[in-house]
Amino acid sequence: MRKPIIIGNWKMNLNLEDARRLIVELRQGFIDVDERKIDIVVCPAFVHLQGVNFQLPVNIKLGAQDVFWKERGAYTGEVSPLMLKDIGVRYVIVGHSERRKNVQETDEMINKKIEAALSQKLFPVLCVGETKEEREKNLTDSIITEQVTKDLEGIKASSLEKIIIAYEPVWAIGSGKTPRGEDANKVAKLIRKVIEERYSKDQADKVRILYGGSVDQRNIKEFIDQPQIDGALVGEASLSANKFIKIVEQVIK
Numbered sequence: 341m342r343k344p345i346i347i348g349n350w351k352m353n354l355n356l357e358d359a360r361r362l363i364v365e366l367r368q369g370f371i372d373v374d375e376r377k378i379d380i381v382v383c384p385a386f387v388h389l390q391g392v393n394f395q396l397p398v399n400i401k402l403g404a405q406d407v408f409w410k411e412r413g414a415y416t417g418e419v420s421p422l423m424l425k426d427i428g429v430r431y432v433i434v435g436h437s438e439r440r441k442n443v444q445e446t447d448e449m450i451n452k453k454i455e456a457a458l459s460q461k462l463f464p465v466l467c468v469g470e471t472k473e474e475r476e477k478n479l480t481d482s483i484i485t486e487q488v489t490k491d492l493e494g495i496k497a498s499s500l501e502k503i504i505i506a507y508e509p510v511w512a513i514g515s516g517k518t519p520r521g522e523d524a525n526k527v528a529k530l531i532r533k534v535i536e537e538r539y540s541k542d543q544a545d546k547v548r549i550l551y552g553g554s555v556d557q558r559n560i561k562e563f564i565d566q567p568q569i570d571g572a573l574v575g576e577a578s579l580s581a582n583k584f585i586k587i588v589e590q591v592i593k
């Protein structure tokens with residue numbers, strides 16, 4: 341059985357005070373949540389990681405939104421997996437489509453980031469997904485296959501169960517539009533097939549696959565009810581304690 345996981349990606353939002361207030365509300369809302377039953381993760385901006393961390397209860401884990409692929413050195417502006425690990429970060433989002441688009445992050449860079457994160461025993465949350473144009477041209481399957489293959493190139497089979505993959509159709513992010521649950525499930529199944537072909541069925545069955553893109557408290561059920569989907573990567577709705585708590589409640593039900 342794969343353990344469900346809900347990850348809140350706060351993106352470039354909130355000031356420190358609001359971030360702390362949100363954690364106080366989440367703590368309260370998750371007071372009865374058993375961390376053995378579900379992983380709950382929040383990913384604040386780099387500058388707020390520490391300020392948020394010391395307020396987190398045991399059942400909310402800390403994640404970062406990005407990482408660099410070197411441990412240390414002359415890389416102005418970058419943050420290493422070693423630094424993240426050192427301040428208590430456990431998860432790291434890698435290859436989010438906003439980074440692929442805004443700072444031209446490539447699959448090669450993403451692959452190096454995954455390797456680097458794993459070397460510090462962080463859980464990489466790899467994001468893959470097709471754009472609207474790609475979907476219209478029926479390229480979803482080939483785009484997903486290509487991204488998963490390139491991003492996981494050379495990753496050892498023994499590391500695979502630490503990797504979480506989020507299927508996030510680019511057109512669904514922040515748009516209020518979502519695919520149907522069964523369509524997202526088909527893509528999750530494809531991701532598992534790609535992993536199975538390169539590793540084994542056993543390995544593929546262990547990888548947790550999430551859906552992301554306009555997830556909220558009203559539609560979470562549609563995705564979490566799918567057999568291949570183990571949780572969600574939540575953007576906008578994770579900024580509201582009320583919505584995020586309701587999302588988690590429906591996953592553990």
Ligand code: PGA
Nearest residue numbers: 513514553554574575576
């Ligand atoms: P959204 O973002 O929930 O605001 O669509 C999801 C994401 O980008 O991970």
